[in-house]
Amino acid sequence: xxxxxxxxxxxxxxxxxxxxxxxxxxxxxxxxxxxxxxxxxxxxxxxxxxxxxxxxxxxxxxxxxxxxxxxxxxxxxxxxxxxxxxxxxxxxxxxxxxxxxxxxxxxxxxxxxxxxxxxxxxxxxxxxxxxxxxxxxxxxxxxxxxxxxxxxxxxxxxxxxxxxxxxxxxxxxxxxxxxxxxxxxxxxxxxxxxxxxxxxxxxxxxxxxxxxxxxxxxxxxxxxxxxxxxxxxxxxxxxxxxxxxxxxxxxxxxxxxxxxxxxxxxxxxxxxxxxxxxxxxxxxxxxxxxxxxxxxxxxxxxxxxxxxxxxxxxxxxxxxxxxxxxxxxxxxxxxxxxxxxxxxx
Amino acid sequence: xxxxxxxxxxxxxxxxxxxxxxxxxxxxxxxxxxxxxxxxxxxxxxxxxxxxxxxxxxxxxxxxxxxxxxxxxxxxxxxxxxxxxxxxxxxxxxxxxxxxxxxxxxxxxxxxxxxxxxxxxxxxxxxxxxxxxxxxxxxxxxxxxxxxxxxxxxxxxxxxxxxxxxxxxxxxxxxxxxxxxxxxxxxxxxxxxxxxxxxxxxxxxxxxxxxxxxxxxxxxxxxxxxxxxxxxxxxxxxxxxxxxxxxxxxxxxxxxxxxxxxxxxxxxxxxxxxxxxxxxxxxxxxxxxxxxxxxxxxxxxxxxxxxxxxxxxxxxxxxxxxxxxxxxxxxxxxxxxxxxxxxxxxxxx
Numbered sequence: 001x002x003x004x005x006x007x008x009x010x011x012x013x014x015x016x017x018x019x020x021x022x023x024x025x026x027x028x029x030x031x032x033x034x035x036x037x038x039x040x041x042x043x044x045x046x047x048x049x050x051x052x053x054x055x056x057x058x059x060x061x062x063x064x065x066x067x068x069x070x071x072x073x074x075x076x077x078x079x080x081x082x083x084x085x086x087x088x089x090x091x092x093x094x095x096x097x098x099x100x101x102x103x104x105x106x107x108x109x110x111x112x113x114x115x116x117x118x119x120x121x122x123x124x125x126x127x128x129x130x131x132x133x134x135x136x137x138x139x140x141x142x143x144x145x146x147x148x149x150x151x152x153x154x155x156x157x158x159x160x161x162x163x164x165x166x167x168x169x170x171x172x173x174x175x176x177x178x179x180x181x182x183x184x185x186x187x188x189x190x191x192x193x194x195x196x197x198x199x200x201x202x203x204x205x206x207x208x209x210x211x212x213x214x215x216x217x218x219x220x221x222x223x224x225x226x227x228x229x230x231x232x233x234x235x236x237x238x239x240x241x242x243x244x245x246x247x248x249x250x251x252x253x254x255x256x257x258x259x260x261x262x263x264x265x266x267x268x269x270x271x272x273x274x275x276x277x278x279x280x281x282x283x284x285x286x287x288x289x290x291x292x293x294x295x296x297x298x299x300x301x302x303x304x305x306x307x308x309x310x311x312x313x314x315x316x317x318x319x320x321x322x323x324x325x326x327x328x329x330x331x332x333x334x335x336x337x338x339x340x341x342x343x344x345x
Numbered sequence: 346x347x348x349x350x351x352x353x354x355x356x357x358x359x360x361x362x363x364x365x366x367x368x369x370x371x372x373x374x375x376x377x378x379x380x381x382x383x384x385x386x387x388x389x390x391x392x393x394x395x396x397x398x399x400x401x402x403x404x405x406x407x408x409x410x411x412x413x414x415x416x417x418x419x420x421x422x423x424x425x426x427x428x429x430x431x432x433x434x435x436x437x438x439x440x441x442x443x444x445x446x447x448x449x450x451x452x453x454x455x456x457x458x459x460x461x462x463x464x465x466x467x468x469x470x471x472x473x474x475x476x477x478x479x480x481x482x483x484x485x486x487x488x489x490x491x492x493x494x495x496x497x498x499x500x501x502x503x504x505x506x507x508x509x510x511x512x513x514x515x516x517x518x519x520x521x522x523x524x525x526x527x528x529x530x531x532x533x534x535x536x537x538x539x540x541x542x543x544x545x546x547x548x549x550x551x552x553x554x555x556x557x558x559x560x561x562x563x564x565x566x567x568x569x570x571x572x573x574x575x576x577x578x579x580x581x582x583x584x585x586x587x588x589x590x591x592x593x594x595x596x597x598x599x600x601x602x603x604x605x606x607x608x609x610x611x612x613x614x615x616x617x618x619x620x621x622x623x624x625x626x627x628x629x630x631x632x633x634x635x636x637x638x639x640x641x642x643x644x645x646x647x648x649x650x651x652x653x654x655x656x657x658x659x660x661x662x663x664x665x666x667x668x669x670x671x672x673x674x675x676x677x678x679x680x681x682x683x684x685x686x687x688x689x690x691x692x693x694x
Contacts, residue, residue, distance in 0.1 A: 229429075231427050231429050231431035232431045232432075232433060232434075234396055234418070234425075234427075234431070235425065235427060235431040235433075235496075236433075236444065236448070237417075237418050237419050238394060238396070238418050238419065238423060238424075238425045238497075239419070239444055239445035239448055239496070239497075239499075239500055240419045240420075240445055240448050240449060240500055241419065241444070241445075241448035242419075242448070245448055249433075249444075250433055253433075253435040254434065254435065
């Protein structure tokens with residue numbers, strides 16, 4: 001980019017004119033930041049991985065795959081008990097990973113739709129109660145996740161407001177969908193399992209996760225869409241484009257990086273959410289997401305296994321962070337070219 | 346296509362942006378809506394485009410005699426150019442111009458080769474044929490404005506609506522583009538409405554100018570008429586600098602040659618219609634003292650104070666006249682007024 005003729009020398013990270021400060025002030029502020037980050041982020045993350053690997057790599061792997069004994073080996077009853085318990089532990093861990101991914105697969109797309117709709121309505125239209133709506137979108141940020149979980153228990157639990165209806169609701173498990181063939185009916189798919197009730201089922205976990213994470217997408221879109229205004233959309237409409245085409249070819253490309261950024265934040269939070277999910281999960285093994293699984297392992301004094309699952313979450317966080325930095329660089333660049341353009345003769 | 350607006354009003358939260366506007370643009374005309382910011386000119390343009398709905402119950406908008414009041418913006422066959430250009434940032438110049446063609450329902454959509462030919466033709470028209478693969482961020486302001494124009498023209502609009510098209514450009518580029526627009530209009534002859542707050546731009550470019558103030562059209566006439574025969578004090582004041590004389594002088598001497606009939610009337614004179622003389626040969630001059638002289642390139646602005654009431658009068662002289670007279674500050678001279686315009690007091694600004 002440095003060679004581009006329209007490059008504005010005052011733009012970009014290093015070229016920005018710095019306010020005149022004493023070099024000591026600069027050093028101290030940088031040192032404080034680095035120290036703070038090391039104490040609160042780097043050390044704990046390193047600790048997670050070192051604890052997880054404290055008993056060696058085999059122990060790390062055995063949290064996910066219980067090692068099978070060699071073929072034909074004679075096992076004592078104690079060894080056999082240990083093996084079957086290891087297997088069931090590994091199966092529970094996998095179930096928690098599956099559930100977490102499944103919840104994310106449901107919650108994130110819903111939040112994308114909701115976030116786009118909310119950001120669109122709040123930024124492209126002026127109406128009464130608009131600022132109230134913006135405040136409401138932010139509400140989950142200011143409410144404790146435990147309260148969020150409790151809200152659903154109080155609404156949908158056995159004695160809740162919608163309790164009688166909710167506890168008799170039967171809904172199919174979307175992950176049990178399978179191919180049945182045309183033999184029985186014209187509709188070839190069927191569910192093999194269903195749930196009754198909402199609280200203490202994965203549905204409640206999904207609901208609580210939606211509540212906790214819905215501001216992320218909307219929040220990352222609103223400032224951008226606000227600053228972009230609606231001129232481009234109106235221009236597209238005046239050229240005869242349909243509303244859907246305008247959204248697809250004008251609005252979406254303009255916000256795609258901000259949208260991806262919001263999706264990353266939202267996904268990270270869905271993976272990591274503990275409080276709200278803990279309240280509505282009912283603490284059954286089948287309803288454990290990864291954070292809940294970590295807590296259970298920890299309570300069973302299985303520290304190494306707990307840290308192993310935690311390391312998996314931390315890895316996801318690191319991946320998220322890397323993607324986030326890439327996206328930020330991309331959005332930063334987009335914003336920069338825009339500013340550059342304005343400065344041009 | 347002719348555009349007729351009959352009794353259109355528009356209110357935003359009790360603020361009356363347009364009050365009962367009547368207005369007719371003939372086919373092929375280039376008309377300017379001129380006025381200070383907040384006078385409703387952009388609102389009027391957006392109402393014509395269909396981007397704002399006029400107040401319910403207020404009159405129809407007719408395109409070629411057909412009522413389009415309830416028609417959507419995409420169906421009105423307008424080309425709209427925004428002050429901010431509103432180019433699609435993530436599309437190349439080519440794709441920007443082709444957008445309207447690609448957005449057509451597939452039955453009417455031209456084939457790819459036709460689109461290429463059409464876009465090439467339009468880029469030729471706006472003199473950007475070598476910039477087709479550039480992105481808007483790689484263009485200068487004037488180039489972006491021309492892309493916006495080409496994009497609007499791609500759908501062969503029957504009306505071209507320009508909202509302060511040169512507002513964000515510097516003076517030289519503005520002047521250049523203004524001339525270019527005039528030329529373009531004489532080439533393609535599409536009915537055009539241009540919104541501007543720059544009187545020079547409006548007078549230079551348009552066939553007719555509508556001067557707007559507080560949601561009303563004060564005067565709608567040719568540039569010459571607007572300048573030489575302003576309908577009211579607002580129009581006079583808006584079209585350049587002026588000197589203002591209030592009523593008759595109490596001591597009986599008339600303030601100016603053609604003073605208004607009532608005591609509260611006002612008389613306007615442009616600075617270049619103030620003549621400065623050394624001698625009061627025919628006795629009609631007003632005695633004044635030069636208080637300040639400022640050079641403004643081709644002309645000289647002289648600020649005078651009248652001897653009788655110390656009122657300030659501005660005069661603009663050509664360099665020649667200034668040198669012939671040899672004026673210096675504090676010189677006592679006589680001024681005579683040409684082309685005065687008087688308005689009675691029934692008009693309140």
